[in-house]
Amino acid sequence: MKKTEKTPEGAVSRALFIQATQALGAVLAFEFPADAVLSRYFRDNRELGHRDRGFIAETVYAVLRRLRWLRRLAGDKATPRELLLAWFARGEGWPMRNFEGLASATERDWVAGVKAAELGEASLAERADLPDWLAERLMNGFDEAGVLALAQGLNRAAPLDLRANVLKIERDALLARLREDRIGAEPGALSPQAVRLSGKPALQKHPLFLDGSFEVQDEGSQLLGLLVQPKRGELVVDFCAGAGGKTLQLGAMMRSTGRLYAFDVSEKRLAKLKPRMARAGLSNVHPVLIAHENDAKLKRMAGKADRVLVDAPCSGLGTLRRNPDLKWRQSPAAVDEMVAKQGAILAAAARLVRPGGRLVYATCSLLAEENDAVVDAFLEAHPQFRPVSAEGVLEKQGVSLETGERLRLLPHRHDTDGFFAAVMERVANA
Numbered sequence: 001m002k003k004t005e006k007t008p009e010g011a012v013s014r015a016l017f018i019q020a021t022q023a024l025g026a027v028l029a030f031e032f033p034a035d036a037v038l039s040r041y042f043r044d045n046r047e048l049g050h051r052d053r054g055f056i057a058e059t060v061y062a063v064l065r066r067l068r069w070l071r072r073l074a075g076d077k078a079t080p081r082e083l084l085l086a087w088f089a090r091g092e093g094w095p096m097r098n099f100e101g102l103a104s105a106t107e108r109d110w111v112a113g114v115k116a117a118e119l120g121e122a123s124l125a126e127r128a129d130l131p132d133w134l135a136e137r138l139m140n141g142f143d144e145a146g147v148l149a150l151a152q153g154l155n156r157a158a159p160l161d162l163r164a165n166v167l168k169i170e171r172d173a174l175l176a177r178l179r180e181d182r183i184g185a186e187p188g189a190l191s192p193q194a195v196r197l198s199g200k201p202a203l204q205k206h207p208l209f210l211d212g213s214f215e216v217q218d219e220g221s222q223l224l225g226l227l228v229q230p231k232r233g234e235l236v237v238d239f240c241a242g243a244g245g246k247t248l249q250l251g252a253m254m255r256s257t258g259r260l261y262a263f264d265v266s267e268k269r270l271a272k273l274k275p276r277m278a279r280a281g282l283s284n285v286h287p288v289l290i291a292h293e294n295d296a297k298l299k300r301m302a303g304k305a306d307r308v309l310v311d312a313p314c315s316g317l318g319t320l321r322r323n324p325d326l327k328w329r330q331s332p333a334a335v336d337e338m339v340a341k342q343g344a345i346l347a348a349a350a351r352l353v354r355p356g357g358r359l360v361y362a363t364c365s366l367l368a369e370e371n372d373a374v375v376d377a378f379l380e381a382h383p384q385f386r387p388v389s390a391e392g393v394l395e396k397q398g399v400s401l402e403t404g405e406r407l408r409l410l411p412h413r414h415d416t417d418g419f420f421a422a423v424m425e426r427v428a429n430a
């Protein structure tokens, strides 16, 4: 978009402000995920340049992160425009002169009021910028200070992590090649396959992406793949493979040998996996669409798999850094439904594990009911499975992380998305 007006330094044009207001309005309908709504908005408004899109996306995400606070400042019924004005006044600390080209005199009086507003005492949920139900449920796993620290961690933007495809390139070689291209990159602090970028460069056309040398994958998610620890020649099942984030990692760790079944109930997601497998150079992956977790297709594999990963469908609350709208779109009823589904999927997937084989249950949730409670109930009902220490499994692969028996990754502690995982083994003679 061309700047047609003169704007004070640091301010934006009236036209761009209107675009941001429209995009925010579409996102705040909460009918679809924010990233999908924004992609659509940008497709429909092709005149927007790279920088303007960046501004709109960052602004919309900032408002989503602090929505509760902004509504306290601007009023419960604040319009998208008022929310944006309040964000720039208080979140960005714009001086009044920045609003001159954007807002009417009446609106500027309102902005001055917002700037001066002092909020009264706030509840924990208000301070954490979370809905009440979510703050309450988090209190099952954290104390008040813990919830606040977690919420702050979740309100920061996530870094961009890559996973070196060990079938094609070692992590150090990938780092060197990226740096040659002046892409700021450091080895990940936790996963031996991870590279953390310092910025957010567009990489879809990078030759190392096109030739499958790397994939984008959060470092925490990479640790879940490491917990599966698949070996060459094994029979491995990725029960909820989706578009294959972890399938690709597992396939590379198996050096494209053995058999890796990628199950999912979503045809659309599995379809996305196929070109990724080809790019990654994997010939051991078999995507299989299943109707549900008890699909008859699974019967012939009962008791045969060396490793089974259940990357369960979950509330996704551990990914709030990337999807801040989720906290406003999720509901307690949806979480309860998810918990029942998680138990059913875990029990069905467990039937595939051979005696002596391993089962990994993982989520990107932070809620005890989707994590420990599901695993506790499973172990109680399945005495043929015993827990294995996640810390020990990771240590054997060179990852030193004091996590104890179950893996718990938290944005404010580990600078990854929030993840939970438990490793279990089917006892040899069961």
Ligand SMILES: C[S@@+](CC[C@H](N)C(=O)[O-])C[C@H]1O[C@@H](n2cnc3c(N)ncnc32)[C@H](O)[C@@H]1O
Residues within 6 Å of the ligand: 239, 240, 241, 242, 243, 244, 245, 246, 247, 263, 264, 265, 266, 269, 290, 292, 293, 311, 312, 313, 314, 345
């Ligand atoms: C957390 S996502 C998986 C993400 C994927 N593993 C990755 O690393 O990119 C959960 C997946 O479970 C799938 N799913 C939902 N219900 C299922 C079921 N009953 N059996 C198998 N997969 C299911 C969803 O379609 C979704 O793709």
